[in-house]
Amino acid sequence: MPIELRRRRALRLAWGTALCLAASYGLGLPIPILAPIFALLLLALRSQPLPLRVAPALALMVLISAGSGLLLIPLLRHAPVSGVLLVGVGLFLCFRFSLSGGNGLLANFLVIGLTMVSAAGASDFTLALSVVEAMAKGMLLAALSVTLVHQLFPEPAHAPTLPAPPLADAQEVNWIALRATLIVLPAFLLALIAPDRFMPLVMKSASLGQQSCETSVRQAGQELIGSTLLAGVLAIIVWGGLSLFVHLWMFFLWTLLFALLHARRLYRVVTTQQSPGFWLNCLSTMLILLGQSVQDSAAGQDVYRAFAVRMALFILVSLYACAMLYWLDFRRRPRVEG
Template sequence: MATRREPRAQRALRLASGTALCLAVSYALGLPLPFIAPLFALFLLAKLNRPLSLKAGLGLTLVVLLTTGSGLLLIPLLRYAAVSGVLLVGLCLFLAFRHGLTGGNGLVTTFLVIGLTMISAAGTADFGLALLVINALVQNLLLAVLMLPVGHWLFPEPAGAQALPAEPALSTAEAGWVALRAALVVLPAWLLALIDPASYMAIILKSVGLGQQSCSATARTAARELIGSTLLGGLLAVLFWWALGLFVHLWMFFLWMLLFGLLVARKLYGFSPTRQSPGFWLNSLVTMTILLGLSVQDSANGQDVYSAFAMRMGLFIAISLYACLMVYLLDRYRQLRHLRQPGC
């Protein structure tokens, strides 16, 4: 039993420490959109239990550069043929999610969806803004990739430990329905960002997480998975902000992130019995990181942190409710369609 627990302990420590280190370094270096680096670190550390080689790390960065750059190709179409552009983005989102559900690389799917939405929304308002967002994404990803071997050096994977179980690939028909559901979850947040990219860019990141989380949710568990994780992430962000206010310093930022990461990682890797899925805890940590990073930026810019947090939290809850509605309606439609088929 001790042998089986050891890999989980190493993975939990690696997830928390790698995310906290990435957060501290990104803010210390003054990277653009510095809260994105710990988000990427979260995704990488949760999905990979082996460090990336230099070649693989550079390859992943190149893939991200290409996938995020794909959003640039959509900008002229969105400016001069808006309806066709929106339909094309919806189709691309559907194909990207279906690729991930039928055995494709989940990380590539995530970055492709981010590129299609964030870059196209920013570029529709200002092409220079789109280039700045690509630059921020690539810099933050490079930092997350560099932190990955550091985390494995501090907390190496035990010899003989089993690899993380791969997510089962869905059948073509099942993947089509689930991908449609995920694309419909992401689209409204992207349409909001087209109106005002500066205000709604973070909503896209949240909707991408919800879209991926909805792939494993059912009508019965959607409310608990989608809304529950959003509310918990907001609560964690409030507690983190209050704790950080006791002594504002970069090292305290790192230490509090380490502590909160460890608390959630214990649940994520099953050290404490819980009814929630690992995706629930990962999405809670992602939500906390987004809200916290934006609040730090608001404070640095002299804006009202609390009113901005309340508005974002309201939007996060609204898109979570919408995601639950999409899960319920499409599952209900599929059930009725199945019952109407001959022989059922």
């Protein structure tokens, strides 16, 4: 891929994410960090522009996929064991669908709907509806931001599309989907206990589950734990810079700067040993941490204590994800060798 095209795509991803973040917080959307994360996924997974008419269709797709979690709320309330098992089966099927060549974006939304929405609704149905509303509005804004940024940094007419991720071997699909499901389920169980405290952990575990589908066991520690630690350090730096002058446009500029640093490495403008998935996970984790810290500050909570607790949980779930990859690989190795 020509270096000029990679630079243009890096600029597009950084500007699209930062503009969407500024618009989301400026408009006061519920769970405002969802919109820039959706924009990041749309720009990272797709190089072609989105027609303007697709934006409402994407919002509707999110509404339907996230709304699937609403159907599980009565079961989680009245038969929790069966409800959790059904969520586990749903997660397994979503990851298996993605690994078998299905739409990865749709699979991500289904995973979020099954976990975030159903966990929120298990304690408060109104909270679940607000999560679904936040996802639909966030996707609509993200799609509009992607359309706008493609006008600012248009894709050349004959530019090569992003290569499709290689499909896993048919014998490996079930194992990879199983380990991704086992990575997400503990965070989901915690969210059932206290959805307002552990919702960011569900978002992080869903990201780790998706990343584990693309990570080999040999690189698990570096990919899963390393990207989380780096995201925490970068979030501290951005928060420190933002605290010098608290303003929405400073938040936009800091996000633009660090999104560009990640995008240049994601698109190999700057050569690194880490995979694109490492940088995508790092940037999304940094956004989750920053978004929750902004919400804590607005609510008058102790930001630094909440950040320390959240970061510790993120590191623990990353260690668990890495251990799960090693354990499942160890469990199935004798069968493969036999």
